[in-house]
Amino acid sequence: MTIVQGSGATRNDHQKNKGIWQDTGAPSAALFNVVGKPAPLKDSFKKVTGEAVYADDMKFPGMLFCRILRATKPHARITRLDTTRAEAMPGVRAVVTGRESDRRFGVLPVSQDELSMAIEKVIYNGEPVAAVAADSEEIAERAIWAIEVEYEPLQEFLKPQDSLKEVAPELQIHDKVEKKHPNTNIHKAVDQEFGDVEGAFKQAASTPGASFRFDGISHGFTEPHAVIAHWDAEDRLQLYTPQQVPHYTHRALAKVLDLPMHQIQVIRTTVGGGFGGKSDPFQHEMIACMLARKTRRPVKLTMDREETFLTGRGRHPTEARMAMAFDKDGKLLALDSDVIIDGGAYGSFGVVSAYYNGVLSNGPYYLPAFRYHGKRVYSNRIPSGAMRGHGSVNPRFCTETLVDMAAVELGLDPCELRLRNFLQPNTITPHHRFRVTSTGIREGLEEAMRRSEWKKKWGKLPYGHGIGVGCAWYISGSALPIHWNKLPQSTVHIKIDMDGGVTCHSLAADIGQGSDTMIAQIVAEVIGCKLDRVHVKSTTTDTAPIDLGSYSSRVTFMAGNAAREAAEVIRRDLANAASKLTGQPAQYFDFVDEQIVCRSKPGIRVGFMEALHEAQADRGALIASGSYQSPPLGGEFKGSNAGLSPSYSFSAFICELKVDPDTGFVQPLKIWAAHDCGKALNPLSVEGQIEGSVHMGLGQALTEQMRYRNGQMLNANFLDYKIPTPFDTPDIEVIIVESHDPEGPFGAKECGEGALAPIIPAVGNAIYDAVGVRLFEVPMTPDRVLRAIEAKARAKA
Amino acid sequence: MSKQILRCTVNGRAVEVACEPWHTLANVLRNELNLTGTKIGCDMGTCGCCTVHIDGRARLSCLTLALECQGARIGTIEGLNEYEMHPLQKAFAECGGSQCGFCTPGFIMKSCALLAENPDPTREEIRAALAGNLCRCTGFVKIYDAVERAAGELRQANTRAPVKAPR
Numbered sequence: 001m002t003i004v005q006g007s008g009a010t011r012n013d014h015q016k017n018k019g020i021w022q023d024t025g026a027p028s029a030a031l032f033n034v035v036g037k038p039a040p041l042k043d044s045f046k047k048v049t050g051e052a053v054y055a056d057d058m059k060f061p062g063m064l065f066c067r068i069l070r071a072t073k074p075h076a077r078i079t080r081l082d083t084t085r086a087e088a089m090p091g092v093r094a095v096v097t098g099r100e101s102d103r104r105f106g107v108l109p110v111s112q113d114e115l116s117m118a119i120e121k122v123i124y125n126g127e128p129v130a131a132v133a134a135d136s137e138e139i140a141e142r143a144i145w146a147i148e149v150e151y152e153p154l155q156e157f158l159k160p161q162d163s164l165k166e167v168a169p170e171l172q173i174h175d176k177v178e179k180k181h182p183n184t185n186i187h188k189a190v191d192q193e194f195g196d197v198e199g200a201f202k203q204a205a206s207t208p209g210a211s212f213r214f215d216g217i218s219h220g221f222t223e224p225h226a227v228i229a230h231w232d233a234e235d236r237l238q239l240y241t242p243q244q245v246p247h248y249t250h251r252a253l254a255k256v257l258d259l260p261m262h263q264i265q266v267i268r269t270t271v272g273g274g275f276g277g278k279s280d281p282f283q284h285e286m287i288a289c290m291l292a293r294k295t296r297r298p299v300k301l302t303m304d305r306e307e308t309f310l311t312g313r314g315r316h317p318t319e320a321r322m323a324m325a326f327d328k329d330g331k332l333l334a335l336d337s338d339v340i341i342d343g344g345a346y347g348s349f350g351v352v353s354a355y356y357n358g359v360l361s362n363g364p365y366y367l368p369a370f371r372y373h374g375k376r377v378y379s380n381r382i383p384s385g386a387m388r389g390h391g392s393v394n395p396r397f398c399t400e401t402l403v404d405m406a407a408v409e410l411g412l413d414p415c416e417l418r419l420r421n422f423l424q425p426n427t428i429t430p431h432h433r434f435r436v437t438s439t440g441i442r443e444g445l446e447e448a449m450r451r452s453e454w455k456k457k458w459g460k461l462p463y464g465h466g467i468g469v470g471c472a473w474y475i476s477g478s479a480l481p482i483h484w485n486k487l488p489q490s491t492v493h494i495k496i497d498m499d500g501g502v503t504c505h506s507l508a509a510d511i512g513q514g515s516d517t518m519i520a521q522i523v524a525e526v527i528g529c530k531l532d533r534v535h536v537k538s539t540t541t542d543t544a545p546i547d548l549g550s551y552s553s554r555v556t557f558m559a560g561n562a563a564r565e566a567a568e569v570i571r572r573d574l575a576n577a578a579s580k581l582t583g584q585p586a587q588y589f590d591f592v593d594e595q596i597v598c599r600s601k602p603g604i605r606v607g608f609m610e611a612l613h614e615a616q617a618d619r620g621a622l623i624a625s626g627s628y629q630s631p632p633l634g635g636e637f638k639g640s641n642a643g644l645s646p647s648y649s650f651s652a653f654i655c656e657l658k659v660d661p662d663t664g665f666v667q668p669l670k671i672w673a674a675h676d677c678g679k680a681l682n683p684l685s686v687e688g689q690i691e692g693s694v695h696m697g698l699g700q701a702l703t704e705q706m707r708y709r710n711g712q713m714l715n716a717n718f719l720d721y722k723i724p725t726p727f728d729t730p731d732i733e734v735i736i737v738e739s740h741d742p743e744g745p746f747g748a749k750e751c752g753e754g755a756l757a758p759i760i761p762a763v764g765n766a767i768y769d770a771v772g773v774r775l776f777e778v779p780m781t782p783d784r785v786l787r788a789i790e791a792k793a794r795a796k797a
Numbered sequence: 798m799s800k801q802i803l804r805c806t807v808n809g810r811a812v813e814v815a816c817e818p819w820h821t822l823a824n825v826l827r828n829e830l831n832l833t834g835t836k837i838g839c840d841m842g843t844c845g846c847c848t849v850h851i852d853g854r855a856r857l858s859c860l861t862l863a864l865e866c867q868g869a870r871i872g873t874i875e876g877l878n879e880y881e882m883h884p885l886q887k888a889f890a891e892c893g894g895s896q897c898g899f900c901t902p903g904f905i906m907k908s909c910a911l912l913a914e915n916p917d918p919t920r921e922e923i924r925a926a927l928a929g930n931l932c933r934c935t936g937f938v939k940i941y942d943a944v945e946r947a948a949g950e951l952r953q954a955n956t957r958a959p960v961k962a963p964r
């Protein structure tokens with residue numbers, strides 16, 4: 001493992017931040033005891049033994065099983081829905097349909113457009129129409145096939161271009177659409193122009209432009225969706241669900257089921273992978289709760305793999321036209337971007353996606369002029385939503401391809417051209433006012449170039465063998481919460497009783513990325529205790545303070561800062577107790593290795609437990625709360641909130657690969673992945689996130705695509721939806737760049753999402769280096785590569 | 798068709814369980830025997846999450862009908878850590894070979910079968926052995942690390958074992 005120190009902020013900037021480090025004279029980075037050291041994830045021992053409990057592993061006395069009947073038409077009126085035969089079947093306890101509730105919900109307050117089950121019409125092939133709770137899964141399955149349903153087809157919108165057209169109101173997929181385009185199926189349109197775009201293109205020396213197309217892709221988490229709902233005898237609803245954001249589900253349940261939030265407990269079960277695909281409040285969560293309400297019995301709903309694909313929320317199928325302008329020295333002058341994203345049947349996170357597809361192109365390069373026309377459309381396909389690197393991944397492929405094309409045209413090394421344009425630390429982007437506090441992208445790219453021997457290889461490898469580069473940036477959490485209120489975005493509570501166990505409560509969801517371990521590390525670091533003393537409880541809404549959950553790569557930055565603030569309160573309590581016991585001033589203590597040590601007289605020290613019991617005298621358990629809220633940021637125009645983040649991560653990847661010119665098959669050989677995560681609180685986990693991002697990004701780059709015919713997904717299984725196997729995954733050399741963010745907890749920022757985007761253009765650019773063709777369609781499957789090679793040969797002839 | 802009795806050993810213990818003829822081994826392990834460490838990710842043999850040992854060989858329990866296992870010796874992830882954690886389990890946790898954890902039992906069972914056949918595999922051999930298992934979190938790198946570490950530990954443990962002399 002390599003850790004490169006970035007030049008971002010000065011190394012000790014974060015210690016000048018508010019808090020105890022300032023009070024007590026900060027320890028230098030080298031003195032960290034827990035933070036910065038590789039720590040196995042706290043819950044991984046339960047996972048390796050099979051002890052970890054996922055939703056489908058749970059059993060309750062009297063539990064019923066649910067199956068869902070799904071639409072078999074992409075867009076159709078329901079002319080008949082008869083459940084009598086199903087209801088009469090022995091072992092069937094309840095049947096529900098759309099009649100159960102007409103309350104609409106959705107993750108964003110501005111697009112509340114999902115029904116628990118279809119009413120009057122279905123809008124995608126796979127939409128829930130009815131559901132059954134029965135004594136066994138087999139009975140439930142037989143019962144849904146006994147439900148009689150007839151459809152009258154409506155005009156289907158299966159291509160994003162169709163959704164742009166004006167249509168009669170009865171053909172609109174949803175009543176509420178973009179105000180600027182009232183008679184269409186356009187969900188959200190974003191039009192932005194800043195700086196002199198036309199002028200920039202006129203004076204430019206290079207103006208590469210192209211049209212791009214991206215297939216939709218799916219998160220492909222290994223745990224299929226599964227939930228258990230129980231409406232208990234105290235009239236409280238308990239929902240066990242592998243949610244990335246228990247809080248949004250909590251809100252949606254209250255709305256749809258018409259219950260006060262405090263009568264609902266959402267319990268996050270172990271999450272078998274999320275990647276954005278478990279962050280919406282879901283129809284199946286509502287359905288299980290409705291059946292639980294009817295039967296007063298626990299109801300389990302476990303989907304099969306196909307249903308999990310149909311539930312969707314993956315990356316939007318995208319069509320983009322982009323052009324960039326550069327001067328003769330390779331300085332970036334402008335970006336002109338026109339993007340249509342296919343949102344499928346629901347709004348989901350789509351308003352955010354519509355903005356992100358444009359505004360997140362304002363980095364990692366300084367961009368003086370920017371024009372963006374973005375449209376997110378509704379269609380009769382599987383709903384799209386947020387997926388790892390939300391909204392930034394597809395446009396990043398476009399811009400990085402164009403940057404490469406400009407380098408070729410201007411006769412510059414593509415890495416050199418990038419180095420000339422990077423945003424600097426402590427700057428604000430000119431139009432959207434994105435505040436870059438720290439960046440180590442320059443150091444990262446230079447290190448990746450050195451390791452990969454870029455200069456010896458680029459343009460010099462034999463035909464069929466190539467090397468390419470891609471760079472990116474990403475938000476460390478969205479600065480503005482989607483529910484507008486004054487509450488903090490993250491809150492962490494700590495309780496320490498006389499047993500010395502440090503219990504942290506948080507609703508930041510550990511979805512396998514290791515956020516529980518991150519919180520434990522930060523708390524252990526601040527109060528100087530061993531990591532195994534700290535226990536993180538992050539599963540239940542009854543006990544955990546609200547956290548906006550695990551999406552937008554926000555957890556380390558926001559929950560981490562909240563944990564640190566709470567731990568500092570405990571530290572002050574312990575310092576005061578040590579002061580009382582020793583007569584030394586409270587601000588002169590170091591907290592190291594379960595000892596509270598007087599700095600000027602290291603002989604004077606108090607053990608952790610002794611100080612704890614002194615601090616507890618007269619008051620019992622120590623309790624502290626810490627929270628985080630982003631600082632006010634951004635410009636003053638409509639949509640100026642999108643893309644704002646308290647900090648941004650940066651990454652620079654280089655990919656070496658081989659292309660078989662006869663088959664079009666692309667074999668990646670090695671990836672050098674430099675990612676600036678501010679400070680690697682847990683380097684083991686940071687590496688794991690980057691390696692995982694590379695793997696997932698390679699899937700989108702080369703093999704993964706959701707294929708449709710007549711609105712039906714053709715490959716909703718892991719045989720035909722091709723996730724890279726061990727054979728398809730090359731060696732990955734991770735280069736951790738530390739730029740020490742001034743506001744991140746101990747200097748940390750995100751690493752879970754931003755590291756995905758650069759790999760796809762790095763592959764594309766390496767294919768160009770290998771065989772001289774540009775791919776504008778993703779995934780870059782062998783047939784597409786081969787077609788491009790043949791087209792080039794024809795053009796030559 | 799009615800239920801039939803499956804008699805086999807699971808993790809070294811004799812088991813009798815009534816199964817429907819269409820129940821897979823994965824169903825029976827999880828639902829009847831409460832061994833929920835074995836996961837079902839796809840139910841069609843494409844992800845490897847349900848890998849168990851049948852008579853010492855790694856098999857997909859979602860593609861195996863329970864009643865095919867009459868008299869068989871079945872091993873699951875729970876059987877690896879009776880009384881003590883298996884070196885593979887420890888290594889997967891310590892090397893970061895498990896993130897969301899859903900694929901982990903399958904990977905460990907598959908790796909365990911590999912190491913029984915080949916105690917000192919190269920990275921390429923590990924890659925080949927695990928090619929049928931899907932992990933969406935780790936990019937496989939730390940999984941290979943874990944298998945290598947556990948293999949080393951197991952080899953060392955074996956050299957420390959007393960040499961058996963013929964009687």
